[in-house]
Amino acid sequence: MIARSLEESLAPITDGCVLAVPREQSGAAMAATRALIRRGVKRLHLVTLPTSSLQADLLIGAGCIEMLETSAVSLGEFGPAPRFTAAVTAGAIRVKDATCPALHAAFQAAEKGVPFMPLRGLIGSDVLKYRDDWKVIGNPFGDDDPIVLLPAIKPDVALFHAALADREGNVWIGRVRELAMMAHAAAKTVVTVEKIQHKNLFDDPWLAAGAVGGFYIEHVALAPKGAWPLALDDHYPADTAHLSEYASMARTENGFASYLERHVYAQRAA
Amino acid sequence: MKSSGDFRTEELLIDAIAGLIADARHAAIGASSPIPAAAALLARERGGGRPCVSLLGSRRHSFFTDGRELFDCAGQGRIDVFFLSGGQIDGQANINLVATGDYARPTVRFPGSFGSAYLYYIVPKVILFRLEHTRRTLVEKVDFISAPGTSPENIYRPGGPIALITNRCLFAFDRGHRRFRLMSVHPAQTQAEVTDNTGFDFDRPEQVPQTPAPCPETLQLLRTVIAPQLAEVYPQFAAEVFGA
Numbered sequence: 001m002i003a004r005s006l007e008e009s010l011a012p013i014t015d016g017c018v019l020a021v022p023r024e025q026s027g028a029a030m031a032a033t034r035a036l037i038r039r040g041v042k043r044l045h046l047v048t049l050p051t052s053s054l055q056a057d058l059l060i061g062a063g064c065i066e067m068l069e070t071s072a073v074s075l076g077e078f079g080p081a082p083r084f085t086a087a088v089t090a091g092a093i094r095v096k097d098a099t100c101p102a103l104h105a106a107f108q109a110a111e112k113g114v115p116f117m118p119l120r121g122l123i124g125s126d127v128l129k130y131r132d133d134w135k136v137i138g139n140p141f142g143d144d145d146p147i148v149l150l151p152a153i154k155p156d157v158a159l160f161h162a163a164l165a166d167r168e169g170n171v172w173i174g175r176v177r178e179l180a181m182m183a184h185a186a187a188k189t190v191v192t193v194e195k196i197q198h199k200n201l202f203d204d205p206w207l208a209a210g211a212v213g214g215f216y217i218e219h220v221a222l223a224p225k226g227a228w229p230l231a232l233d234d235h236y237p238a239d240t241a242h243l244s245e246y247a248s249m250a251r252t253e254n255g256f257a258s259y260l261e262r263h264v265y266a267q268r269a270a
Numbered sequence: 271m272k273s274s275g276d277f278r279t280e281e282l283l284i285d286a287i288a289g290l291i292a293d294a295r296h297a298a299i300g301a302s303s304p305i306p307a308a309a310a311l312l313a314r315e316r317g318g319g320r321p322c323v324s325l326l327g328s329r330r331h332s333f334f335t336d337g338r339e340l341f342d343c344a345g346q347g348r349i350d351v352f353f354l355s356g357g358q359i360d361g362q363a364n365i366n367l368v369a370t371g372d373y374a375r376p377t378v379r380f381p382g383s384f385g386s387a388y389l390y391y392i393v394p395k396v397i398l399f400r401l402e403h404t405r406r407t408l409v410e411k412v413d414f415i416s417a418p419g420t421s422p423e424n425i426y427r428p429g430g431p432i433a434l435i436t437n438r439c440l441f442a443f444d445r446g447h448r449r450f451r452l453m454s455v456h457p458a459q460t461q462a463e464v465t466d467n468t469g470f471d472f473d474r475p476e477q478v479p480q481t482p483a484p485c486p487e488t489l490q491l492l493r494t495v496i497a498p499q500l501a502e503v504y505p506q507f508a509a510e511v512f513g514a
Contacts, residue, residue, distance in 0.1 A: 025327060071382050072381040072384045073381055074381035077302065077506065080380075081381070085379045088369075089377070097368055097383060098383070099383045100341060101338070101341035101342075101345075102388070108338075120388065121389070121390070121392060122388065124422075125383075125387045126373070126416070127368075127387045130373060144424050146424065176337070177335055177336035233329075
């Protein structure tokens with residue numbers, strides 16, 4: 001359960017796999033993301049639950065992504081995500097545009113082991129128009145009431161960063177409960193953590209309430225400051241100077257390449 | 271932003287929005303929305319705790335314990351007010367958060383639809399918010415519909431747009447006629463400027479009032495009580511606008 005190294009923990013993330021990652025505020029495994037780029041992972045189908053920022057932008061810029069399913073990619077107050085924007089306008093990646101609750105619902109379907117989930121809204125939007133994999137049916141319990149069905153999303157691997165795990169591979173997610181849904185929906189889950197404690201999380205009822213059982217988790221790897229330069233809520237804030245530097249460097253392909261050299265391929269950033 | 275008199279345009283907008291949501295039970299605020307956030311906090315302060323405010327990204331001003339909860343809470347009918355923006359907004363209140371030009375090979379790509387393709391249908395009072403009021407942003411017809419302004423009769427749609435606020439004016443949206451109506455023009459702006467910078471047709475009364483300036487009590491409340499609350503999620507905005 002506890003991997004010997006960050007690199008070893010990432011073995012399940014193979015070329016071409018469907019990889020799910022959470023939104024920035026929920027714990028993005030950035031050290032792991034840099035390790036994947038160093039390894040040269042290719043053709044990922046990245047699904048963001050439900051949005052992403054630097055993590056998706058880095059993977060796209062580094063050429064690791066073939067397809068992206070997302071509700072939005074942006075650097076928030078640091079502006080548009082430059083590599084995402086460039087790749088989409090150049091037609092270099094395929095995008096399945098979604099909306100936040102549709103991704104949540106599709107993961108929930110996988111969590112429940114049912115083939116689809118219905119969702120309100122969407123009808124009459126171009127989001128729906130471009131999604132051949134979504135269907136509209138008549139509500140079987142209603143009268144002339146069209147509703148959208150979304151197929152379950154069952155990722156090959158879910159990857160996130162959390163504060164704490166124990167030696168048994170149980171992981172504490174606190175109030176970020178959608179991470180449990182991600183782990184339940186994915187075939188395998190890889191988690192990086194700030195700290196691994198000896199005491200079992202389930203021995204403490206306060207911690208157990210915010211824990212995901214190690215049963216769902218393939219590998220846990222220790223990665224202190226593993227969300228850097230993004231924040232890990234209640235632990236450390238975002239490195240705003242770094243994010244601002246990224247936003248400016250990533251505006252050009254050359255600037256992005258220099259960023260990768262400096263902060264990704266140089267081991268010290270790992 | 272350009273100031274008029276003793277207040278900033280942001281303060282005028284915050285005050286105007288707070289007036290629109292005073293009767294709500296629960297206002298939720300999404301990402302990158304400091305002005306709506308400040309407006310909701312102001313309305314709550316004036317209302318003695320109502321509306322309840324759920325501020326995305328806040329520890330202190332949100333009771334959600336799951337990323338899904340905002341959407342499920344809205345689906346249950348427990349959110350009365352939400353705010354949306356758009357790279358483009360058109361005269362029928364369709365919003366575009368995805369791209370301009372051809373979808374397959376866009377000219378400009380925006381971040382994406384976020385929760386709009388659901389919340390725009392579900393939340394009873396959606397206030398559209400776009401500071402930049404130009405023919406680039408307020409267009410006759412959007413290139414991509416992230417979420418439509420109105421829906422046919424048989425589509426489940428308890429919610430939709432009620433207003434659009436910009437740095438020049440406030441529009442109300444009439445769902446029956448699928449048109450915007452000019453409600454007020456902000457100080458230091460003219461009706462002619464509004465018309466020249468709007469890419470769609472809209473209705474207007476014979477007399478268009480000026481958006482009322484925030485009163486000294488409101489400004490005091492904003493600068494002393496609301497600013498520190500806002501600074502938790504929007505430190506840069508709070509510092510720039512209120513010196514907090």
